[in-house]
Amino acid sequence: MRVEHIELRQVRIPLVTPFRTSFGTSHERETFLLRVVTADAEGWAECGAEPEPLYSSEFLAGAATVLRDHLVPRVLALGPALGAERIKNALAPVKGNQMAKHVLETAVLDAELKALGMSFGRYLGAVRDRVPAGVSVGIMDSIPALVEAVGDYLAQGYQRIKLKIEPGWDIEPVRVIRETYGDDLLLQVDANTAYALADARHLAQLDPFDLLLIEQPLPEDDLRGHAELARRIRTPICLDESITSARDAATAIALGACQVINVKPSRVGGYLEARRIHDVAEAHGVPVWCGGMLECGIGRGPNVALAALPNFVLPGDTSASSRYFAQDLTPAFTLEDGNLRVPTGPGIGVEIRADVLADLTVSTTTIPL
Numbered sequence: 001m002r003v004e005h006i007e008l009r010q011v012r013i014p015l016v017t018p019f020r021t022s023f024g025t026s027h028e029r030e031t032f033l034l035r036v037v038t039a040d041a042e043g044w045a046e047c048g049a050e051p052e053p054l055y056s057s058e059f060l061a062g063a064a065t066v067l068r069d070h071l072v073p074r075v076l077a078l079g080p081a082l083g084a085e086r087i088k089n090a091l092a093p094v095k096g097n098q099m100a101k102h103v104l105e106t107a108v109l110d111a112e113l114k115a116l117g118m119s120f121g122r123y124l125g126a127v128r129d130r131v132p133a134g135v136s137v138g139i140m141d142s143i144p145a146l147v148e149a150v151g152d153y154l155a156q157g158y159q160r161i162k163l164k165i166e167p168g169w170d171i172e173p174v175r176v177i178r179e180t181y182g183d184d185l186l187l188q189v190d191a192n193t194a195y196a197l198a199d200a201r202h203l204a205q206l207d208p209f210d211l212l213l214i215e216q217p218l219p220e221d222d223l224r225g226h227a228e229l230a231r232r233i234r235t236p237i238c239l240d241e242s243i244t245s246a247r248d249a250a251t252a253i254a255l256g257a258c259q260v261i262n263v264k265p266s267r268v269g270g271y272l273e274a275r276r277i278h279d280v281a282e283a284h285g286v287p288v289w290c291g292g293m294l295e296c297g298i299g300r301g302p303n304v305a306l307a308a309l310p311n312f313v314l315p316g317d318t319s320a321s322s323r324y325f326a327q328d329l330t331p332a333f334t335l336e337d338g339n340l341r342v343p344t345g346p347g348i349g350v351e352i353r354a355d356v357l358a359d360l361t362v363s364t365t366t367i368p369l
Contacts, residue, residue, distance in 0.1 A: 001082045001112060003369060005037040006072060008064060010362040013296055015324050020138040022166035022194040023054040029294050029324065032064060033357075036107040043111030044352060046299035048266025049099040055192070055293075056099070056220075056241060056267065063100040068367050070094050071104050076369060084109035088272060098244055098269040105270035106302065106348075114347040119305065121342045121349075124275055126308030130339040134160030134315035135323055136190065136292075139169050143176050150177055157338040160186035160212070160315035166194040171205045178209045186315065190215040193241060197225040200232040212314065213238040213260045226257035236260055240291060244268055246276035253284045260314070264291040265306060266299070274306055282311035290316035297321060297330025301343045301350040304333070308342045329357050 013029040020026075030051050036043045053059040074090045075082060087105045094101075113123055120126075135158040140146040150161055161181075163173060174189060181187075188211050195203060195217045203217060213236045218225045220241035230237050238260035243249050245268060252258045261281050265274040281288045290307035293299070300318065307316050318340055321332040330350040333340050343349025 001038045001040065001108075001115070002080060003036060003038055003076060003082065005035075006367040006369065007035045008067070008365045008367060009033045009035065009357070010364075011329070011357070011360045012362055013325055013327075013329070013360055015294070016322070016326050018138070019294065019324075020140070021164045021190075022139070022192045026294070029296065030060065032060060033298060034067070034103045034107045036104075036111050038111045038115070041111045041114035041347070043107040043109065043114065043347065044298050045103045045106035045110060046295055047099060047103040048264065048293040048295070048299070050293070058097060058099045063097065063103070064365075066094070066097045066100045067104060071097070071100055072367055075104060075108070082108065084112055084272065088269070099266050102266045102268070102270040105272065106265070109271065110302075110347040117346050119344050119346060119349050120271070120302045121305035121308055121344065124271060124306055124309060126305055126342055127310050128308040129342050129344075130336065131304055131307040131312070131318060131342060132159045132315040133318055133320065133335060133338060133340050134158060134162060134186070134289075135319045136162045136317050137164065139164050139166060143173055146173055147176060147180055150181065154181065154185075156320075157335045158319070159338040160188065162215070162317065163187070163189045165189045165191050167199070171202075174206060174209050174211070183210060186212055188212040188215065188238075190240070191217040193217075193219050197222070197229055200229050203229070203235075204233045207234040211235050215262060216240040216242065223252055223255055223257045226252070227255045230256055230259070238262055240264065241267070243277065245273060246280045249277045249280045253281070253286055259286065261286060261288045262291040263288050263306070263312075264293065265303065266293055267291075271302060271306060275309070278309050278311050287311060287313045289314035290318055292317040292319070294324055296325065297328045297333060297350050298348065298352070300333055301330070301348040304340050305342050305349070327356055329353055329360065
């Protein structure tokens with residue numbers, strides 16, 4: 001492939017409702033899209049980084065700088081041999097910056113697959129044409145508001161509920177949701193690193209509620225603490241922020257630090273590494289599920305394709321477009337009996353709505369070749 005043009009589009013997409021986690025409250029999805037034009041096709045990708053370095057050390061402005069000054073030049077140096085499978089090694093000298101690497105690899109892979117007429121699902125090894133959809137429910141102002149929100153999502157057909165928790169908003173909300181909606185509800189919680197190992201006795205109070213898992217209770221660099229916590233509570237521990245590579249996954253599993261893994265392609269540097277994590281976990285009998293970063297359809301399409309791989313056995317955060325956006329940048333992803341259909345078109349399998357993109361674009365920057 002020969003790259004002819006690369007542009008970065010800063011976009012802001014209003015959320016239908018504010019989304020609160022232990023990190024803070026979001027009112028809009030602010031991100032950038034990367035467009036890579038080759039001689040044969042154009043590829044698109046959505047950056048998973050957030051405006052501030054709270055979920056991880058990466059943030060939007062930093063990702064854009066790393067792309068322009070360090071990653072794009074290394075990829076262009078591949079010349080005509082450019083391809084997604086070669087990008088990982090080309091970018092390896094640049095430490096970290098997984099979300100910036102993800103957006104570049106994904107845009108190149110999208111263009112490559114479009115030129116071949118192949119979908120992400122087929123390329124990655126999808127075994128299903130639909131995937132079960134879960135929904136992430138943010139921290140609310142009151143428990144009655146939470147009960148109403150969960151009821152609305154269940155009425156829409158979501159197959160699993162994830163509650164965001166933090167100290168002061170954990171045991172009681174979970175108890176009320178379990179008692180209100182019964183033992184058959186697939187229910188899990190996500191702490192986003194908000195606790196310490198000293199909170200083990202408190203977190204053990206979640207055990208009677210038969211949760212699928214507790215996601216990332218401790219800081220991302222505390223694998224030893226997660227392994228110890230796993231010995232002190234019955235609720236299975238799922239790692240999110242701690243896993244940035246297949247090597248991390250193998251280490252966490254060997255230490256007993258997790259029984260489940262949340263795979264977010266943007267957090268691990270792209271879909272090829274996400275597939276490696278899937279394979280490592282599958283080899284060790286550890287289930288995985290697909291997380292999200294409030295992506296619009298450009299990021300949601302390939303995420304849904306990834307979630308169709310065989311070891312993605314738990315419903316992920318691949319919610320319908322309407323969960324977050326009144327107007328998406330692509331045709332909306334909609335629930336069908338609690339499932340999302342895996343895109344079958346070439347590449348990411350979704351069309352960009354040019355009119356909506358124009359309305360939501362804040363700025364466009366061409367990256368020099």
